Amino acid sequence: MKIHIPTPLRVYTDKQDTVGVEASTVGQALDALTAKHPELKKHLYTEEGKLRSFVNVYLNDEDIRYLPEKEATKVNGNDALSIIPSIAGGCGRPEKDLS
Amino acid sequence: MLKLTEQVYDTIRRHGEETYPHECCGVLLGHSEDGVNAVEEAVTAGNTRTDSAHNRYQIAPQELVKIQRLGRERGLDIVGFYHSHPDHPAQWSTTDFAEAHWLGCSYVITAVEKGAARQTNSFLLTGTNEEDKSFENERVEVEALEAERCR
Numbered sequence: 001m002k003i004h005i006p007t008p009l010r011v012y013t014d015k016q017d018t019v020g021v022e023a024s025t026v027g028q029a030l031d032a033l034t035a036k037h038p039e040l041k042k043h044l045y046t047e048e049g050k051l052r053s054f055v056n057v058y059l060n061d062e063d064i065r066y067l068p069e070k071e072a073t074k075v076n077g078n079d080a081l082s083i084i085p086s087i088a089g090g091c092g093r094p095e096k097d098l099s
Numbered sequence: 100m101l102k103l104t105e106q107v108y109d110t111i112r113r114h115g116e117e118t119y120p121h122e123c124c125g126v127l128l129g130h131s132e133d134g135v136n137a138v139e140e141a142v143t144a145g146n147t148r149t150d151s152a153h154n155r156y157q158i159a160p161q162e163l164v165k166i167q168r169l170g171r172e173r174g175l176d177i178v179g180f181y182h183s184h185p186d187h188p189a190q191w192s193t194t195d196f197a198e199a200h201w202l203g204c205s206y207v208i209t210a211v212e213k214g215a216a217r218q219t220n221s222f223l224l225t226g227t228n229e230e231d232k233s234f235e236n237e238r239v240e241v242e243a244l245e246a247e248r249c250r
Binding site for chain 2: 007017058063082089093
């Protein structure tokens, strides 16, 4: 299956934007990715081994956090994982300044 | 440096005017090479922070997945993001910085004052990880389409 790599992390995958791995579950696919490209691990996971809070992983169009079986979800060769760091921000202008 | 076509420049500024007094947001697609993020297309996105849209924005990761897929189909990468600051300077905030994770990408901010787009600035997120990341001021070069000029 394919794993799509976001632009900031391609420096750790030899500039590849997509990495192919053999896996039967989401968890196996992510393990295979970090086995192939070990430097990715600290950018994806905390020291406790959990996905960093701003790292979103999608199986096709579904967030793996909300899949019933989460990382144990089965995958096949037609599936794709996408790693998507969060995008957010804002000026933080206090509400009292609103006219 | 950030290179934008005139069309992209106009699109991101107009988006901020349309969503005023709320923050707009979107994704910049293009290519990154030799320290230049060259944008070919701006894709408008929804702001999921409907609870505080006057001073916060967030792009749903699900939407980003689709935009990244669109980029792949067109041979384009995500090279940056844009959002607006209603009645606030075009300068990154502590929130903008805390929530910035796309190292190497350009974060473009447009100040929209009383509904009119004013200054547009760009900030490159540099560094190698969350611990050493920083925003650097980035020159913005707007390229007019030569073909249009010749007509």
